[in-house]
Amino acid sequence: MELKDIEVKENFDIKNMTTFKVGGIVKKVYFPANQQEFVFLLKTIKNPIILGGCSNIIFSSQGYDGEVISTIKMDNIMVRGTHVLAECGVKGPMASQSAYNASLSGFEFMIGFPGTIGGNVYMNAGAHGQNISDSFIKACLFDTKSKEVVYIEKDKMDFGYRKSLLQNGKYILLGAEFELKKSSKEDIKALMDRNLEFRKNIQPSLACPNAGSVFKNPENDSAGRLLDKAGVKELCADNVKVWEKHANFIVNTGDATSENVLELIYKMYMTVKETYTIELEPEIRFIGKRNKREEEICKQIYKKTQK
Numbered sequence: 001m002e003l004k005d006i007e008v009k010e011n012f013d014i015k016n017m018t019t020f021k022v023g024g025i026v027k028k029v030y031f032p033a034n035q036q037e038f039v040f041l042l043k044t045i046k047n048p049i050i051l052g053g054c055s056n057i058i059f060s061s062q063g064y065d066g067e068v069i070s071t072i073k074m075d076n077i078m079v080r081g082t083h084v085l086a087e088c089g090v091k092g093p094m095a096s097q098s099a100y101n102a103s104l105s106g107f108e109f110m111i112g113f114p115g116t117i118g119g120n121v122y123m124n125a126g127a128h129g130q131n132i133s134d135s136f137i138k139a140c141l142f143d144t145k146s147k148e149v150v151y152i153e154k155d156k157m158d159f160g161y162r163k164s165l166l167q168n169g170k171y172i173l174l175g176a177e178f179e180l181k182k183s184s185k186e187d188i189k190a191l192m193d194r195n196l197e198f199r200k201n202i203q204p205s206l207a208c209p210n211a212g213s214v215f216k217n218p219e220n221d222s223a224g225r226l227l228d229k230a231g232v233k234e235l236c237a238d239n240v241k242v243w244e245k246h247a248n249f250i251v252n253t254g255d256a257t258s259e260n261v262l263e264l265i266y267k268m269y270m271t272v273k274e275t276y277t278i279e280l281e282p283e284i285r286f287i288g289k290r291n292k293r294e295e296e297i298c299k300q301i302y303k304k305t306q307k
């Protein structure tokens with residue numbers, strides 16, 4: 001295999017691939033079609049950025065002068081009895097639907113948000129009392145140090161609230177195996193519908209570009225509750241505002257830049273800090289080159305997590 005055999009877009013504006021519709025020009029974006037191509041890229045390219053559904057990121061408007069690998073074409077999913085094997089690029093709603101088709105329960109929470117299996121495992125995504133770690137059996141990973149494909153079982157995945165082993169940067173998820181529970185299609189459908197209905201009432205749809213919850217919940221509290229009580233629903237910055245029905249969401253109201261988004265996140269962060277002396281931790285990750293102001297803000301708000 002050679003690099004030229006793999007789909008690539010050069011000087012690609014990544015903005016429209018993100019759910020926030022914020023981004024810039026990336027030197028090269030590769031779209032591997034299968035695990036073999038993905039592993040070849042991971043062995044060949046130095047320190048690529050890996051992206052799935054781009055639904056939990058602020059991509060820099062300054063872009064990125066390097067290589068990005070998008071997993072979205074790696075979307076095979078297979079059901080064997082109660083086990084589900086999914087490639088990293090499978091979107092959550094598709095996984096949810098496949099589980100429903102096989103009368104399997106455990107993926108109903110993924111119906112309402114656009115993360116891929118890779119991003120969902122990276123974040124240990126969850127909603128409505130279910131998390132991706134609940135049904136997780138094992139991961140097929142690329143080890144960026146040894147350059148080998150390895151298998152790691154759930155107990156070594158370091159899962160916690162919006163946390164997994166993948167966040168230490170050593171491993172890239174190629175695929176994962178899950179074990180779900182047999183249930184009736186009727187019950188599964190009812191839960192999926194309930195989850196969708198709940199979102200419709202309080203969260204912005206993707207027609208209002210956003211990247212899900214801005215901050216993680218602090219221990220024993222809710223970021224949305226603190227933000228709301230601190231009065232952030234009034235806040236906005238150029239081209240971005242806090243969503244009126246949920247204080248932990250920001251929507252892009254025009255042609256927002258990454259700096260616009262960070263300015264608003266910073267205002268929200270400072271409002272809660274000054275009101276409650278609580279420093280919220282962003283759930284959304286910043287990717288790409290930072291300008292001077294972005295560097296200042298990131299240093300402050302990501303001091304506990306991303307550098």
Ligand SMILES: Cc1cc2nc3c(=O)[nH]c(=O)nc-3n(C[C@H](O)[C@H](O)[C@H](O)COP(=O)(O)OP(=O)(O)OC[C@H]3O[C@@H](n4cnc5c(N)ncnc54)[C@H](O)[C@@H]3O)c2cc1C
Binds near residue numbers: 088116
């Ligand atoms: C409307 C809306 C609602 C949402 N609701 C929820 C919710 O209820 N619960 C929830 O948990 N989240 C929610 N989110 C946030 C988001 O969908 C999740 O965080 C999701 O897990 C991100 O997946 P992704 O594929 O989009 O990852 P991306 O945004 O593409 O990437 C996120 C991180 O994962 C890493 N990554 C992606 N793929 C891989 C891989 N194969 N191997 C290693 N690292 C990888 C990236 O490098 C990046 O650091 C919501 C988002 C939106 C827009």
